[in-house]
Amino acid sequence: MHHTPCDKRELLSQFLTFLPKNAVLSEPEDLHPYECDGLSAFRHLPMMVVLPESVAQVQQIMRVCYERRVPVIARGAGTGLSGSALPDDHSVLLSLSKLNRILELDPLSRTARIEPGVRNLAITEAASQYGLYYAPDPSSQIACSIGGNVAENSGGVHCLKYGLTVHNVLALKVVMVTGELLHIGSGALDSPGYHLLALMHGSEGMLGIVVEVLVKLVPKPNDIQVLLITFDDVAQAGRAVNTIIESGILPSGLEMMDQLAIRAAEDFCHAGYPTDVAAILLCELDGTTEEVDEHVKKVEQLMQNCGALAVRVAKTEAERILFWKGRKSAFPAVGRLSPDYYCMDGTIPRRHLAAVLTRLNELSQEYNLPIANVFHAGDGNLHPLIMYDANIPGELARTEELGGKILTLCVEMGGTITGEHGVGVEKINQMCDQFASAELQQFHAIKEAFDPLRLLNPGKAVPTLHRCAELGAMHVHHNQLPHSDLPRF
Amino acid sequence: MHHTPCDKRELLSQFLTFLPKNAVLSEPEDLHPYECDGLSAFRHLPMMVVLPESVAQVQQIMRVCYERRVPVIARGAGTGLSGSALPDDHSVLLSLSKLNRILELDPLSRTARIEPGVRNLAITEAASQYGLYYAPDPSSQIACSIGGNVAENSGGVHCLKYGLTVHNVLALKVVMVTGELLHIGSGALDSPGYHLLALMHGSEGMLGIVVEVLVKLVPKPNDIQVLLITFDDVAQAGRAVNTIIESGILPSGLEMMDQLAIRAAEDFCHAGYPTDVAAILLCELDGTTEEVDEHVKKVEQLMQNCGALAVRVAKTEAERILFWKGRKSAFPAVGRLSPDYYCMDGTIPRRHLAAVLTRLNELSQEYNLPIANVFHAGDGNLHPLIMYDANIPGELARTEELGGKILTLCVEMGGTITGEHGVGVEKINQMCDQFASAELQQFHAIKEAFDPLRLLNPGKAVPTLHRCAELGAMHVHHNQLPHSDLPRF
Incomplete structure (x- = not known):
């Protein structure tokens, strides 16, 4: 599927028959902004970038590429974290940024x-x-x-x-x-x-x-309250998450941060977090005023029974926003503490939170790499941030190995290799761990049903069976229903 | 795909190598209970019925049928209303009823x-x-x-x-x-x-x-309350449904019945409905006690502003159950008033409820066939019950024509030809109205991705393009996004 410069010139001039000049980019200096998405470790220049302004233009672009058998990679805002929008030099990068009405x-x-x-x-x-x-x-x-x-x-x-x-x-x-x-x-x-x-x-x-x-x-809910709940033990905080959900209350947000993440966030934006605790939970409750009041009281009581050090309800709207600001800036805040960090994304069944957090701590010590945890605790979506220094020889490789172990742990627990960041190029190998060949084959059949020539975003998200076999991963833990024969903690 | 008696005997004896004798039925008297599902107008004996008791047996049955290219029709409890489980004489009917743990x-x-x-x-x-x-x-x-x-x-x-x-x-x-x-x-x-x-x-x-x-x-919610709201105009009741949803309250049930349905239900099970009103809404609110109290008050007020005749809150748990009993028995209750009835199932965007109910009344008069309406108003899922007498020559045909008009009306309004009863054999022709050939082609491609030999439930749910062309329905109203260029009321 490699194209000659001549193909490229022809394609360019065909695009220019229906696209304005500034909607087709092909000079290297114009292509650079598109060489990666949020997964900046992977970079490649696209052959060309097109920026259609209408559905009809998108259709024409696809018709041209389909006739010429040119692969097309769609790109939104480029904030993806798994390299789904990573271009290559024989594909057209289709930016949807001008379709913004x-x-x-x-x-x-x-x-x-x-x-x-x-x-x-x-x-x-x-x-x-x-x-x-x-x-x-x-x-x-x-x-x-x-x-x-x-x-x-x-x-x-x-x-x-x-x-x-x-x-x-x-x-x-x-x-x-x-x-x-x-x-x-x-x-x-x-x-x-x-x-x-x-x-x-x-x-x-x-x-x-x-x-x-x-x-x-x-x-918009009538009322929103946020509780800041502190613990002197990470596993205890994990168990408290389950206690809240099992009580029948469904918070509109239930986030957890461990000490490394808390200190980084507090240092960065002074959210008012106590820095001497092992973990905090941020629990947001929304609904009618009466419902929220009732739930706040119930969560306070539950958390006291769970051994929480303290429960603080944000007293003002300003304080509520500040509590969230600390959480939302935790990633860049951790970034200030370490030359580099690797943000992981995996899920586990919520009931295994305490056990997995304990295991993450052990892995961190084994690899001698600090891990900051800041994540969507309520739905078991972990975001361990592995802190490392790419300038220290071997540290990147050790980080990647540790990252792989964390994802394997998620799969073993009955969870998944990605919670919300997607597979892209980053986790394509882990798909071989997540799925057995029957499921992968079915994914390929679905792909075939939409795109038999495999022109849309080739090489992403679903590995070939051949690739999995080469990785030696076909002894897969396949994606079993939870509760069947998973380890219990 | 027709099979000789010899094929059938061979298949039978192959099944009996791994299934107990009572798990394979092939005598006509044993097959009769399986000749239809809830859509009793369509009947056909299966070639054979198998009743596996384990996943491994299901796998073996499928392997055998796949090797022999014998079609398989899965059947659950047989309560479906669109004939999805309708057998035919060259297919194996696979009952899942014994997998019931x-x-x-x-x-x-x-x-x-x-x-x-x-x-x-x-x-x-x-x-x-x-x-x-x-x-x-x-x-x-x-x-x-x-x-x-x-x-x-x-x-x-x-x-x-x-x-x-x-x-x-x-x-x-x-x-x-x-x-x-x-x-x-x-x-x-x-x-x-x-x-x-x-x-x-x-x-x-x-x-x-x-x-x-x-x-x-x-x-289970802490508290449940049901409101019975009465109107002297059906369209007004339709508008009231929108008023409730637009207020931000999400009832756990919001059902509507018109006068024909109310009278039938009241006569049948004495639910305490007033029989002199044009329509009733049953609005169920669940949640915490405080939340439910607040919502009950708000709905009462909204309904008074909407011109409701009266709002009654069920005073006891017994009354609440009785209110629902009337609704749940409305179908058989209508059945007592008319020798036959045809239960339709279609959806419309909720905001068109008032207009569609008015139009249904006009259609009922045009065709001189009474229509009782009892339906899930909150999500725009209509169940018009057309009352007819199959013994009056031509009345069944007129009923089916009216039914077709109602479904076309649903599609024109931006809705769908089925809300919850499925397509099966009953509505396969209406799929040609609902979808353009691009969507139907994509459905066939999906089918191909799972079952390239078309052995699973052949002939159901998705019509061939050829069939649609023969029906002359390829001037389709295709399944447009709502709000684009739909008629407004």
């Missing part, structure tokens, strides 16, 4: 119809005047776009209560690899036919190009 | 791992001792099984707040057409790879055989 916002149906390049936070900003907001809130929400959110099935702090992107999207328009336009989903709760709507979520640009999204909006 | 119920993770033949209500009964229940509650929940619920993506009264089956299932084990076992989903909120979990939901036995289901359980 909110087409319709209907406060009565509580929906917004938007183009894929609209930023996640811009939806909430536009809906705010009606007392509505868009629930999924990945940390990158200022920058990331809804098209990318669909491609990665993004989550965020609120997904514990309000679900992932797939739970908040009602319908899609998708341009197929052939250029044909597909209408998927409807305004109704369910649609006849196979569930193509969910299938597009998390498909990382490998099945089609999302060009329009109908999202659900939800009413 | 609850394998594990974990109150801490709030999950139950169950076999497909377990009845929907049996899950809630088993979970009840832990204060938990399984939320989706189709009207047939006493009898219908979880495997069938997955195949049809079943809803129920509570799906407005708690979602469809797809929103309440975490993982599946599926036997593929080849006999291979697939592990889909996990205990985590999201799994890497394509979203096979959602894809199996509503796939009507055409992609694989579900042999194990991991369902979510939810805590």
